[in-house]
Amino acid sequence: MSLDWKFIRISDAANEYLGIAGRMSYASKSMGSAETIFNANVFNYKAEKVWFGDLDLERWSFRTGLLRLSEEEGPLYVLSELDGRFQKEMPTPGYVKAVAAVTVQNGVITHS
Secondary structure (H helix, E strand, O other): OOOOOHHOOOOOOHHHHHHOOOOOOOOOHOOOOOEEEEEEEEEEOOEEEEEEEEEEEEOHHHHHHHHHHHHHOOOEEOOHHHOOEEEEEEOHHHHHHHHEEEEEEEOOEOOO
């Protein structure tokens, strides 16, 4: 059983910029773009999960939302569902940085 909910701190700003946590962008995973991260997990620099849901990085609204959220929260790390959802204990900042599929920092979105 995942203890995931014990260290989720959904950010009001994240819900404002990215939409309600848990949102699905497409009815089917086959409909997403090459830059869609399904069931993405967004962590802040303290390794707290601040948002989760589908992120399509080809969409301007998501890219802008991540940049705005990073302005408020500091560096952000977007993890895949497998890397960010099923932890049994609080992840460390080092883990979050190491497995991040996307990093948002200083106004730049970087893909690993």
